[in-house]
Structures are given as C-alpha cells and as structure tokens.
Amino acid sequence: MPANLSRHFTTAFWPTLFTVLGLVVWEVTVRTMGIRSIILPPPSEIFETMVARYDLLLDHLWPSLYLTVLGFLFAVVGGILVAIVITYSEVIRLGFYPVIVVSQVIPKIAIAPLFVVWFGTGTLSSLLLAFLISFFPMTINSAMGFQSVDEDIQRMARTFMGTRWQIFWKIRMPNALPYIFGGMKISITLAIIGVIVAEFVASQEGIGYLIKLAGGLLDTPLMMAAITVLSIAGLALYWLIAVAESRAIYWQPPAEAIGGGG
Amino acid sequence: MTTIAASRAVNVPEPDQARVRAPALQVAAVRKVYDQLEAIREVTLDVADGEFVSVLGPSGCGKSTLLMMIAGLVDITGGQIVINGTRVRGPRREVGVVFQSPVLLPWRTVMQNVMFPVELLRLPRAEYKARALDLLRMAKIDDFVDMLPRQLSGGMRQRAAICRALVHNPSILLMDEPFSALDAITRDEMAIELLRIWQAHRKTVLFVTHSIREAVLLSDRVLVMDRRPATIIEELTIEIPRPRHIAMTEDESFNRLVRHLRRAIETSHAG
Numbered sequence: 001m002p003a004n005l006s007r008h009f010t011t012a013f014w015p016t017l018f019t020v021l022g023l024v025v026w027e028v029t030v031r032t033m034g035i036r037s038i039i040l041p042p043p044s045e046i047f048e049t050m051v052a053r054y055d056l057l058l059d060h061l062w063p064s065l066y067l068t069v070l071g072f073l074f075a076v077v078g079g080i081l082v083a084i085v086i087t088y089s090e091v092i093r094l095g096f097y098p099v100i101v102v103s104q105v106i107p108k109i110a111i112a113p114l115f116v117v118w119f120g121t122g123t124l125s126s127l128l129l130a131f132l133i134s135f136f137p138m139t140i141n142s143a144m145g146f147q148s149v150d151e152d153i154q155r156m157a158r159t160f161m162g163t164r165w166q167i168f169w170k171i172r173m174p175n176a177l178p179y180i181f182g183g184m185k186i187s188i189t190l191a192i193i194g195v196i197v198a199e200f201v202a203s204q205e206g207i208g209y210l211i212k213l214a215g216g217l218l219d220t221p222l223m224m225a226a227i228t229v230l231s232i233a234g235l236a237l238y239w240l241i242a243v244a245e246s247r248a249i250y251w252q253p254p255a256e257a258i259g260g261g262g
Numbered sequence: 263m264t265t266i267a268a269s270r271a272v273n274v275p276e277p278d279q280a281r282v283r284a285p286a287l288q289v290a291a292v293r294k295v296y297d298q299l300e301a302i303r304e305v306t307l308d309v310a311d312g313e314f315v316s317v318l319g320p321s322g323c324g325k326s327t328l329l330m331m332i333a334g335l336v337d338i339t340g341g342q343i344v345i346n347g348t349r350v351r352g353p354r355r356e357v358g359v360v361f362q363s364p365v366l367l368p369w370r371t372v373m374q375n376v377m378f379p380v381e382l383l384r385l386p387r388a389e390y391k392a393r394a395l396d397l398l399r400m401a402k403i404d405d406f407v408d409m410l411p412r413q414l415s416g417g418m419r420q421r422a423a424i425c426r427a428l429v430h431n432p433s434i435l436l437m438d439e440p441f442s443a444l445d446a447i448t449r450d451e452m453a454i455e456l457l458r459i460w461q462a463h464r465k466t467v468l469f470v471t472h473s474i475r476e477a478v479l480l481s482d483r484v485l486v487m488d489r490r491p492a493t494i495i496e497e498l499t500i501e502i503p504r505p506r507h508i509a510m511t512e513d514e515s516f517n518r519l520v521r522h523l524r525r526a527i528e529t530s531h532a533g
Contacts, residue, residue, distance in 0.1 A: 156365045
C-alpha cells in the first residue's frame with residue numbers, strides 16, 4: 001500500500017505542478033497586461049464567481065447532470081443489447097451494422113435543431129441527443145468485445161460442449177468487459193456534449209443554458225465558472241467509470257487496461 | 263483389464279498384443295479437403311485403450327487438422343472416426359483436448375479454469391473439485407490455485423491446461439503440440455511430468471508433435487506423417503521400458519530410434 005501510494009503521488013505530482021504553473025502564468029499575464037475580465041477573467045475571479053454564485057451554478061448543473069447520466073445509462077444498456085443482437089444475428093451484422101458505422105459521418109450535433117422540431121424544447125430533446133450521441137461508441141465497442149473472442153478459446157469451449165448461453169455468459173461477456181468500459185469512457189464525455197448542445201439550442205435550464213445566457217449578458221466570469229463546474233462534473237463521472245473499470249477488470253494489469261477501446 | 267494394465271506397467275506390449283484389445287480410437291481412411299486443397303489423404307490409425315501414440319510430422323503436414331477432426335471440431339471429408347465404438351460427429355464428453363497454447367481464461371483463477379469443463383458439462387461441482395485438486399497436486403501447481411493465469415509461467419499455465427483437459431475424466435486425451443511454446447528445459451520437464459500423470463491415470467493419448475525426441479521419449483508407438491501427400495508413412499513401436507526418464511534420451515537404443523525416425527522422414531522428402 002505505501003509503495004502504491006507513493007507511485008500515485010509521483011504520477012500525480014508533475015501534472016499538478018504544470019496545472020498550477022499554468023494558472024499562475026494566466027493570473028499574472030491577465031493582471032500585468034490589464035486584460036479586461038470581459039475578455040479573459042483571471043483564475044482567481046472565476047473561482048470567486050464559483051463561490052459567490054454556487055447556488056445558481058448548482059441549480060443549473062443538476063438538470064444537466066441528471067440528463068447526462070440518464071442518457072448515458074440508456075446508451076449503455078441499449079448499446080450492449082444491440083451489440084448482442086449484432087453478434088448473434090448474421091442478417092443484422094451484415095445488413096444493419098455497416099449502416100450504423102457509416103451513419104457515424106453525420107455530426108450528431110447538427111441534428112439538435114431537428115430534435116427541437118420533433119420533440120420540443122423540453123428535457124426530452126436533451127435526453128435523446130445525449131442518448132443518440134453516446135449510443136454509437138457503446139454499440140461498436142461492445143460488439144467488438146463480444147466478437148473478439150480468441151478462436152482457440154472458442155474451440156476449447158466447444159470441446160466441452162458449451163451451449164451458446166454458457167459461452168455468452170462465461171466467455172463473451174467477460175471478454176467484452178474491457179471494451180464495454182472503453183466504450184463507457186467515450187460515451188460519458190459524449191453524453192455531456194449532447195446535453196450541453198441541446199441546452200444551447202433550446203432549453204430554459206441547465207449548464208448549457210446558463211453558459212449561453214451568461215454569454216448574452218457578456219458575463220464572462222460566470223461563463224467560465226459554468227464551464228469549470230461542468231468540467232469538474234465531467235471529470236468526476238469519468239473517474240467513477242475508471243474506478244468501476246479497475247474493479248471489474250481485475251485480471252488486467254493497470255498498464256494494459258484498454259483506454260479508448262475501439 | 264487390470265491384469266493387462268499391470269503387465270503394461272512393467273512391460274511394453276508387442277504391437278500385435280495391443281491390437282487384440284478393442285481400439286479406443288479408430289481412424290479409418292479419413293480424408294480432408296479444404297476448397298479443393300487436399301489437407302489429408304487417407305489416414306488410417308488405431309489407438310488401443312491406454313496406449314500412448316504420437317503423430318510425428320513437419321509443420322503443415324495436417325497432423326493438427328487430424329487431431330481437430332478426432333476432437334470433433336473439424337468436419338471430415340471422407341472415411342470415419344470411431345471413439346469407443348461410436349462414430350464421431352462432434353465434440354464428445356469422453357475426450358479431453360490440450361492445445362498448443364494453454365488457452366486459459368484470463369479472468370479465472372487456476373482452479374476456476376480447471377473447473378471450467380465441470381461447469382460446462384454440468385457435473386457435480388463438489389465431487390469434481392476434489393478431483394481437480396488431486397490433478398493440480400499431481401501437476402505440482404496446487405500452490406497456485408487462486409492465482410490468475412498472467413501470474414504464472416508458461417510451463418505452469420500448460421500444466422493447468424492439462425489438468426483442465428483431464429478434470430472431467432475423459433478416456434482419451436488429445437494433445438496438439440502442447441509443449442511447443444515452451445523453452446527446451448521446461449519442455450523436457452513437462453514431458454516427464456506428463457508421463458507421471460499418464461502413468462497414474464492411464465488415459466489413451468494421441469499426441470501430436472514435430473519433435474522426434476519428444477515422440478520417442480513419450481510414446482508406445484510413433485506414427486510418422488508427411489505432407490504432400492498428407493498421410494502416414496511410417497509406424498514404429500518404442501520398446502523402451504517405463505517409467506521413462508530424461509537420462510534415457512542419452513542411451514544408444516533411444517538414439518537409434520530417433521535416427522530411424524529421422525531417416526524415415528528424410529527418405530520420404532528425398533523421394
């Protein structure tokens with residue numbers, strides 16, 4: 001444990017140092033050059049804004065966070081289910097899967113206004129955009145995980161007359177887990193983007209709405225405070241998944257863990 | 263049955279003596295053609311109950327394909343394969359297979375890997391767990407039961423794979439170059455370990471290898487397979503007494519057999 005702790009300390013030391021250094025340079029530059037805070041507020045002012053208006057920020061953070069997590073969870077469940085269908089149905093794999101892959105060229109963000117037309121300016125649009133944008137990497141990663149079972153392992157299981165069901169639960173599922181977690185890490189960041197964009201386009205609440213509102217009021221410190229809060233929340237969500245991953249995929253040494261998946 | 267087994271332990275049977283018993287495995291005029299490419303041309307062989315037979319051949323001669331066909335993993339184009347009196351149409355419970363690589367599941371501990379066949383075949387867990395422990399003890403890896411495959415050396419992984427192939431008590435053990443990925447020293451060690459386990463369990467073994475030395479050291483009988491045409495070109499009974507030791511590989515009689523087999527392979531290549 002102490003060795004582990006010191007290793008964490010050394011890996012965290014340099015990035016922390018550089019971050020602090022960057023903030024100091026930012027603060028000093030803004031102050032000495034007299035840059036107005038409407039253009040670029042110093043970090044200290046952003047921090048002050050976060051403290052002073054924390055209730056406003058939190059009021060808008062919760063709906064965004066809630067929709068992000070909900071859209072993400074739907075994407076995880078939906079993505080895994082579709083990946084299973086892709087794995088077991090040749091028709092779907094040969095017919096539908098390429099369509100999914102090619103449909104990736106559509107920038108999902110461009111669909112946001114269309115969603116507003118279809119589903120209105122409420123939370124449904126945000127939720128659906130978060131789902132849609134994070135669903136694809138989930139599906140593709142999971143499908144790859146279910147299908148990438150080593151041929152020798154499949155043969156081995158066949159010699160013991162494993163049923164499809166047994167092979168799915170005892171081999172394909174654990175084999176896919178690293179890929180699924182890789183997909184989750186991509187999806188959670190995308191889900192945030194989906195919700196924020198939907199809130200930009202049409203919403204009366206949420207961090208995306210707050211950023212747009214503050215922009216309209218030329219309240220740059222509030223904008224940057226909102227962005228900071230959003231980033232912290234995103235980082236926390238990502239970290240939760242990473243922790244769950246290291247627990248779930250106990251058989252992989254940390255260095256070998258699949259980061260981005262596909 | 264017991265008298266035969268007892269006499270075998272002391273003395274290696276004459277070839278015709280082995281033939282008297284019903285063969286555990288019969289391969290009759292088996293052919294395999296992949297997309298008009300002849301992988302195997304007419305292989306016929308018998309393995310008696312409790313016999314250790316090696317199929318020796320250069321890589322690409324179809325010996326692994328032959329083994330996979332016996333395991334019921336690959337279809338045959340012609341002929342037939344019979345195990346214990348019934349024709350092979352797919353994987354069978356009485357067969358255990360050891361592959362070239364250990365093929366352990368990385369997320370399972372050694373014990374969980376060895377118990378994998380018991381789960382798939384839905385055999386009583388408690389009963390077979392005791393058997394698994396016995397096997398692991400015999401393979402000298404019982405201290406590592408709770409470790410993951412990545413924490414083991416290559417030799418230990420292959421030992422676990424052998425235990426897994428034996429846990430459901432198959433009557434035939436098929437081994438596809440199981441030691442080819444190991445270093446030379448570990449390889450010799452494993453061969454002797456395998457013989458020890460075989461001596462205790464008396465399975466029928468069909469062992470595929472490209473090592474002449476390994477084939478002679480392990481087997482009651484060696485079949486030489488050649489490519490183009492992929493068929494058996496030579497059969498040799500190994501009359502070295504059991505139990506066998508590494509030291510025997512230095513004996514003149516051992517080396518005479520090795521030379522004989524080498525010449526058989528070379529002649530066929532020259533011609």
